[in-house]
Amino acid sequence: MSEIIIVGDGPAGLSAALLLAKNGESVRVFGTDDTPMHKALLLNYLGIPKMTGTEFQETSRAQVEEFGVELHKTKVVGVEQTEEGFRIETEGGESFDGKYLILATTNKAHQEALGVDRKDGVAAVDRDGRTNVERCYAIGWASRKHKIQAIISAGDGAAAAVDILSEEKGEPFHDFDVV
Numbered sequence: 001m002s003e004i005i006i007v008g009d010g011p012a013g014l015s016a017a018l019l020l021a022k023n024g025e026s027v028r029v030f031g032t033d034d035t036p037m038h039k040a041l042l043l044n045y046l047g048i049p050k051m052t053g054t055e056f057q058e059t060s061r062a063q064v065e066e067f068g069v070e071l072h073k074t075k076v077v078g079v080e081q082t083e084e085g086f087r088i089e090t091e092g093g094e095s096f097d098g099k100y101l102i103l104a105t106t107n108k109a110h111q112e113a114l115g116v117d118r119k120d121g122v123a124a125v126d127r128d129g130r131t132n133v134e135r136c137y138a139i140g141w142a143s144r145k146h147k148i149q150a151i152i153s154a155g156d157g158a159a160a161a162v163d164i165l166s167e168e169k170g171e172p173f174h175d176f177d178v179v
């Protein structure tokens with residue numbers, strides 16, 4: 001079981017948290033739920049005919065907590081690499097370590113502090129959200145200047161999670177459940 005730190009609690013961060021936690025990883029998500037989703041009325045999210053962004057956030061937060069994700073309602077003010085992985089510091093002065101770090105905010109300072117390559121004003125990543133920094137991912141608005149729908153951010157989070165799970169298991173992982 002790996003300690004995974006996710007900075008950002010919008011659709012991207014919560015989606016990554018869901019897949020990781022439901023597959024047994026230890027996940028902490030940091031953020032104050034200050035997402036533009038609270039302005040949105042979702043009519044474009046497949047499987048959800050109509051829902052306010054606030055309802056989406058509430059449902060998603062409860063869903064990830066069911067799987068054991070620890071939601072820390074605070075901002076992250078510092079990030080650094082350590083020998084084992086990453087350390088983040090919160091507004092309240094607490095610090096937490098993780099083997100993997102997922103950046104799911106537009107915070108440029110965090111990316112720069114870690115030496116994450118940027119392109120067109122956002123983190124440069126591959127299809128799974130991997131940055132040039134080993135075990136550091138950037139998803140959703142952190143790595144997208146355009147094409148910024150909620151379902152796309154959630155998809156980015158899911159792709160990063162499956163990539164981490166594959167890394168940890170040493171083989172391609174599929175998150176399939178059956179009736």
Ligand SMILES: Cc1cc2nc3c(=O)[nH]c(=O)nc-3n(C[C@H](O)[C@H](O)[C@H](O)COP(=O)(O)OP(=O)(O)OC[C@H]3O[C@@H](n4cnc5c(N)ncnc54)[C@H](O)[C@@H]3O)c2cc1C
Binds near residue numbers: 107140141
């Ligand atoms: C007015 C408006 C209407 C919209 N309507 C729709 C719509 O109908 N359908 C649709 O698909 N999309 C809509 N969107 C876009 C949608 O809101 C985004 O696609 C979505 O929020 C992106 O998710 P994300 O997780 O990538 O980023 P965000 O939702 O921005 O999540 C980032 C999170 O990180 C947190 N954070 C920031 N800094 C820190 C820090 N230092 N430490 C910890 N946490 C931090 C933020 O508070 C936020 O909660 C709308 C956007 C706006 C502005």
